[in-house]
Amino acid sequence: MRVITWLVEGTWPACVDAVRTHAPPASDVVLLHVSGPDVPAVAHGAFAGLLGRGRVERDPGDLLTDLGGTSAAELLEAAAARLGRPCTRIERSGRVEREVVAAAQDADLLVLARDGDRERLGPHSLGPAARFAVDHAPCAVLLVWPEAAPDLTTMPPHPPPRPPHHR
Template identity: 60%
Template sequence: MTVIAWIVEDTWPACVDAARAHAPEGAEVVLLHITDPEASGAAHGAYAGLMGRAHPREHRPAAEGWGSDPGTAVEDLAAASAADLLAAAAERLGRPCRRTERVGRAGREVVAAAEGAELLVLARDGDRTHPGPHSLGPAGRFIVDHAPCPVLLVAPEAAPGTDPLPPGSPPPPPHL
């Protein structure tokens, strides 16, 4: 049995705890982190655009950072952050696991990684202050709709009440 836990910066503890609780002894647990390439792509693009309008290259001092694409630094920082996050998740899990890093669109990468798995654990990634469909963001909704295996959807913190009206609201009309 393979259990995949999608590790995201602000919700990973809930996913790790759920994977630990629901993965049977002997099951392979995979901690999966997805890095979105858009940040480094934006840095690459901004650098290329600015460098195209700047002074000739030979007039830029290397000591001032000219000539180094910041997109590469962003990629390196993202990889280091993902490795640190996966290490913390593995430590919290407290059992043998496999750590997997992917780069791409989160929803598509998680669905692709879940191919052949028996369970996928993910946390709500939308509005966590109210129950309902908006508690899933675009990536979470895509994953729930397209996952090739059963999905365990966890709340990253205490779930909000089931009362759809916030405290202090007037009561609903009698016909509801």
């Protein structure tokens, strides 16, 4: 069984714990971190547009790219240590949701955490990237709460009854 575990800052421990609990010991576990291009690109643009007369070596986008790579490596290292069994670590960059789906192409299971509203049950508990991955994953998906799930009383109320349809 090949298990892809999508690791995101702030929610990754729940994903690793889910793999430890639900993936058979002989599973081929892949720890995946995807860095989006957004933050460094914004910094590059700001520097070029507002401060473009400065020196290229002062471009903050380059620094953010380097820091992001270091952060991803540290996160993958911490996740591997928490997992406590052999695994493969993969870093990707690009459109996060599409990179996750592409990584799951040959997987049997994709493990990811809810990344939206974690105060109540419902569809808003998934952010856009997680929703895309859930909707487009070419394999089974294990969706976990990063912390204890909200109480059932947080579910949205029933919709009002529909009036009878007359012809």
